[in-house]
Amino acid sequence: MAKKSSLPGFNLSLGYTIFYLSLIVLIPLSAVFFKTFTLSWDEFVQAVASPRVVASYKLTFGASLIAASINVVFGVLTAWVLTRYEFFGKKIVDAFVDFPFALPTAVAGISLSAIYAKNGWIGSLLDQIGIAVAYTPLGVVVALTFIGLPFVVRTVQPVLEDLGAEVEEAGASLGANRWQVFYKIILPAIWPAVITGFALAFARAVGEYGSVIFIAGNMPMVSEITPLIIITKLEQYDYAGATAVAAVMLVISFILLFAINGFQWWSNRRLGHVK
Amino acid sequence: MAAANAHSLSQYAKYHNKVGRSRATSEATWVRYTLIGVALLFLCLFLFIPLAAVFVEAFRKGAETYFASLTEADALSAMKLTLIAAAISVPLNLVFGVSAAWAISKFEFKGKSFLITLIDLPFAISPVIAGLIYVLIFGLQGWFGEWLSDHDFKIVFAVPGIVLATIFVTFPFIARELIPLMQAQGKDEEEAAMVLGASGWQMFWHVTLPNIKWGLLYGVILCNARAMGEFGAVSVVSGHIRGLTNTMPLHVEILYNEYNYAAAFAVASVLALLALVTLALKTYVEWQAARNAEETEREITE
Amino acid sequence: MSIEIKNINKGFGSFSALNNVSLEVPTGELVALLGPSGCGKTTLLRIIAGLETPDTGSIHFYGKDATERAVREREVGFVFQHYALFRHMTVFENVAFGLRVRPKHTRPNDAEIKRRVHELLNLVQLDWLADRYPPQLSGGQRQRIALARALAVEPKVLLLDEPFGALDAKVRKELRRWLRRLHDELHVTSVFVTHDQEEALEVADTIVVMNQGKIEQIGSPQQVYDNPATPFVYQFLGNVNAFEGRVNAGVAKLGALEVPVKEFAQTHDSAVQAFARPHDIDISRDASAAAFKAQLTYVHSAGSVVRLELKRDDAETFIEAELTREYFSQLNLKEGETVYLTPRNVRFFLD
Numbered sequence: 001m002a003k004k005s006s007l008p009g010f011n012l013s014l015g016y017t018i019f020y021l022s023l024i025v026l027i028p029l030s031a032v033f034f035k036t037f038t039l040s041w042d043e044f045v046q047a048v049a050s051p052r053v054v055a056s057y058k059l060t061f062g063a064s065l066i067a068a069s070i071n072v073v074f075g076v077l078t079a080w081v082l083t084r085y086e087f088f089g090k091k092i093v094d095a096f097v098d099f100p101f102a103l104p105t106a107v108a109g110i111s112l113s114a115i116y117a118k119n120g121w122i123g124s125l126l127d128q129i130g131i132a133v134a135y136t137p138l139g140v141v142v143a144l145t146f147i148g149l150p151f152v153v154r155t156v157q158p159v160l161e162d163l164g165a166e167v168e169e170a171g172a173s174l175g176a177n178r179w180q181v182f183y184k185i186i187l188p189a190i191w192p193a194v195i196t197g198f199a200l201a202f203a204r205a206v207g208e209y210g211s212v213i214f215i216a217g218n219m220p221m222v223s224e225i226t227p228l229i230i231i232t233k234l235e236q237y238d239y240a241g242a243t244a245v246a247a248v249m250l251v252i253s254f255i256l257l258f259a260i261n262g263f264q265w266w267s268n269r270r271l272g273h274v275k
Numbered sequence: 276m277a278a279a280n281a282h283s284l285s286q287y288a289k290y291h292n293k294v295g296r297s298r299a300t301s302e303a304t305w306v307r308y309t310l311i312g313v314a315l316l317f318l319c320l321f322l323f324i325p326l327a328a329v330f331v332e333a334f335r336k337g338a339e340t341y342f343a344s345l346t347e348a349d350a351l352s353a354m355k356l357t358l359i360a361a362a363i364s365v366p367l368n369l370v371f372g373v374s375a376a377w378a379i380s381k382f383e384f385k386g387k388s389f390l391i392t393l394i395d396l397p398f399a400i401s402p403v404i405a406g407l408i409y410v411l412i413f414g415l416q417g418w419f420g421e422w423l424s425d426h427d428f429k430i431v432f433a434v435p436g437i438v439l440a441t442i443f444v445t446f447p448f449i450a451r452e453l454i455p456l457m458q459a460q461g462k463d464e465e466e467a468a469m470v471l472g473a474s475g476w477q478m479f480w481h482v483t484l485p486n487i488k489w490g491l492l493y494g495v496i497l498c499n500a501r502a503m504g505e506f507g508a509v510s511v512v513s514g515h516i517r518g519l520t521n522t523m524p525l526h527v528e529i530l531y532n533e534y535n536y537a538a539a540f541a542v543a544s545v546l547a548l549l550a551l552v553t554l555a556l557k558t559y560v561e562w563q564a565a566r567n568a569e570e571t572e573r574e575i576t577e
Numbered sequence: 578m579s580i581e582i583k584n585i586n587k588g589f590g591s592f593s594a595l596n597n598v599s600l601e602v603p604t605g606e607l608v609a610l611l612g613p614s615g616c617g618k619t620t621l622l623r624i625i626a627g628l629e630t631p632d633t634g635s636i637h638f639y640g641k642d643a644t645e646r647a648v649r650e651r652e653v654g655f656v657f658q659h660y661a662l663f664r665h666m667t668v669f670e671n672v673a674f675g676l677r678v679r680p681k682h683t684r685p686n687d688a689e690i691k692r693r694v695h696e697l698l699n700l701v702q703l704d705w706l707a708d709r710y711p712p713q714l715s716g717g718q719r720q721r722i723a724l725a726r727a728l729a730v731e732p733k734v735l736l737l738d739e740p741f742g743a744l745d746a747k748v749r750k751e752l753r754r755w756l757r758r759l760h761d762e763l764h765v766t767s768v769f770v771t772h773d774q775e776e777a778l779e780v781a782d783t784i785v786v787m788n789q790g791k792i793e794q795i796g797s798p799q800q801v802y803d804n805p806a807t808p809f810v811y812q813f814l815g816n817v818n819a820f821e822g823r824v825n826a827g828v829a830k831l832g833a834l835e836v837p838v839k840e841f842a843q844t845h846d847s848a849v850q851a852f853a854r855p856h857d858i859d860i861s862r863d864a865s866a867a868a869f870k871a872q873l874t875y876v877h878s879a880g881s882v883v884r885l886e887l888k889r890d891d892a893e894t895f896i897e898a899e900l901t902r903e904y905f906s907q908l909n910l911k912e913g914e915t916v917y918l919t920p921r922n923v924r925f926f927l928d
Contacts, residue, residue, distance in 0.1 A: 104504025174675035207401025210506035
């Protein structure tokens with residue numbers, strides 16, 4: 001399979017890689033589909049398209065979309081500020097962007113719900129103007145924004161760093177003003193990274209469980225996310241139903257993953273830098 | 276004279292790298308400060324306040340309650356289980372990561388990019404589903420459920436299930452860190468070692484490993500943080516048996532649902548501290564790796 | 578005068594990049610800023626472009642003070658060392674960029690832009706690449722597109738930062754001849770930065786030799802090569818043999834050699850540096866008081882001239898000499914032979 005190479009260990013390393021991958025990931029994942037196929041078509045539709053489940057899709061995908069969009073705006077801004085400006089404490093802020101990756105989701109969940117509850121630090125302020133965050137769909141958006149925060153920053157930041165001052169200077173010397181330089185030169189250069197970051201944040205948000213369930217309130221039809229539906233069904237010993245919903249989510253995750261990888265491959269080729 | 280010149284040159288380069296922006300490519304001061312202000316406000320709202328809240332809530336009932344909730348038997352056994360899960364899953368994924376990165380970065384074969392995508396799979400999958408798949412296989416109704424119960428061996432709702440779920444969710448971390456690093460390094464040095472008569476293992480220990488050590492450490496740090504903090508996947512397979520199958524994040528959930536907020540936040544604060552340590556280590560490693568890269572570059576240019 | 582630079586100073590931290598630099602660039606000339614890396618030549622070019630601001634001093638364009646003028650209002654074309662092509666735009670869009678970003682009332686319409694871009698692409702002989710993206714081009718092609726892009730805005734001054742630095746030797750030679758022809762056609766005042774003396778000598782009308790933030794000499798290629806003003810210029814331009822010695826009352830003593838130097842008649846015992854080009858070294862088998870005794874250690878006979886390496890008898894240093902092939906075969910020298918060397922056209926600089 002491999003072209004002739006002078007280095008040893010190809011068969012061993014690739015063999016072990018495939019063995020371990022199959023054992024831990026592929027075979028267990030296939031169980032989802034095998035289990036789903038034990039359902040008849042009607043049972044499957046019943047499981048994945050009942051009103052309560054559909055409401056959860058709407059919430060999960062809608063909130064993920066909003067959260068990822070918020071992260072696009074503030075992620076690009078944060079990446080810009082971190083690459084372009086000097087300010088006190090910048091190194092710490094930069095390191096801190098990864099905090100949502102490092103903090104266990106359950107901790108994020110209880111902390112956010114404490115802050116945004118009616119008697120919490122921010123919740124009490126918002127309560128005065130009549131906005132409730134905790135135990136509403138808005139709470140779901142807050143939690144998903146938190147866990148998706150690093151993605152856009154970390155995909156855009158290296159591209160901004162790599163984008164040498166030279167192209168911007170070239171733009172300026174050709175007569176472009178600062179705004180023209182931004183939207184004609186910088187934006188086209190970073191948008192593949194922005195899209196990638198958006199998609200990663202979205203994909204992560206769709207599957208998120210730990211940080212959401214504490215702040216969501218989990219009211220059926222209103223603030224119940226799809227991963228929670230799976231758990232609820234499992235607790236009711238409806239294994240097939242849980243699996244059917246899981247299969248739907250898995251298919252969507254696969255599509256997202258392949259789309260992201262395909263997109264990265266395309267944009268790398270198109271923009272000609274090897275990553 | 277030459278040395279003095281080189282010194283001033285490097286000073287010049289340093290200055291240029293640091294400021295790096297001429298008047299032509301920077302914004303007016305008020306724009307700059309507005310952008311910095313908005314970005315910091317956002318980060319403050321979403322990062323610093325949640326972190327601060329954990330510690331404030333944890334100490335709301337005083338230090339005594341705080342330490343009591345940490346030294347209570349169930350909390351201690353949760354910590355122990357969390358450490359066990361991490362201690363098993365990190366080394367296993369480490370071996371896998373090195374092996375996968377070796378095959379992918381040093382050899383050409385068909386389906387390579389598909390394999391990379393497959394390795395990424397666990398990142399794309401909801402942790403709830405990660406737990407579910409092991410229930411489907413090892414649960415009572417699962418493929419091996421009957422056989423396991425006949426032999427009185429429990430995987431789901433027991434420690435092995437928690438370990439398996441943890442391995443699954445942390446599966447790609449180290450491989451993902453190493454693959455691009457080793458691809459960028461190429462295989463010149465390994466080939467040189469082989470030409471000089473090194474055996475496969477000698478080459479690996481003396482050439483490959485020193486080159487990837489920072490990347491490896493980086494992957495281990497991230498992998499470990501996720502392993503200790505995983506919630507969704509272990510929640511599905513744990514069965515929530517207090518003192519037996521509860522990891523720290525699960526213990527937090529139970530305390531929280533029992534309205535024992537102070538205790539919940541006390542345990543959570545340990546996890547938050549762990550996150551901070553992770554960030555600090557991660558930053559240190561990045562710093563070291565950057566310094567190494569810089570040194571190598573300087574060696575090349577000089 | 579197109580460009581007048583007066584008393585420019587520029588520092589980066591404690592490092593002084595430019596030290597009281599003044600320079601005039603006549604309209605229509607092609608000027609080379611030549612010097613080793615770190616000498617301040619790129620900083621000077623960037624100050625002319627407005628990409629960098631001088632600490633003190635002023636710049637005038639066609640008699641008007643342009644020191645405070647922003648880069649986009651200076652009407653300069655800048656060709657960057659690594660081209661800085663916009664990789665997400667086609668070649669056509671790259672060249673059209675400067676026209677498209679103009680304010681509405683001065684922006685040409687699409688048909689006019691199209692005409693102008695194709696005209697420029699024809700000028701650089703790359704019209705057939707209009708729809709490609711920069712990563713698909715070779716280095717030489719990128720260079721020419723970068724030039725076309727800079728010319729599209731009809732700059733009053735064209736500035737080029739190491740224009741051929743990133744190209745391989747063969748392409749570099751072709752391109753610099755092409756640039757020279759192009760300049761003869763367009764006559765746009767141009768300044769380019771280079772560290773390659775051969776490039777500067779071949780292409781430029783005027784060479785400005787810089788070192789450590791100062792201008793060492795300004796002159797035509799012939800002037801700077803034949804009459805270097807300072808020891809630095811002597812050593813930086815072309816090969817040269819350097820001799821250390823002392824001078825006293827009109828006589829310079831370089832090792833075993835004594836040379837009368839009229840202009841130092843009043844000088845009392847001070848150190849002197851002397852320079853002679855390799856083609857100004859006469860070789861003879863006959864002993865003479867006005868010659869170095871030396872041993873021929875190596876002969877490089879590949880090339881249009883024969884280069885000899887000779888070890889001085891009176892010092893642990895080597896002298897390089899160049900002979901025509903005919904003269905070399907006439908002399909019939911062998912490696913290891915002892916010969917006598919007389920430098921001609923020696924230039925002396927007091928330390």
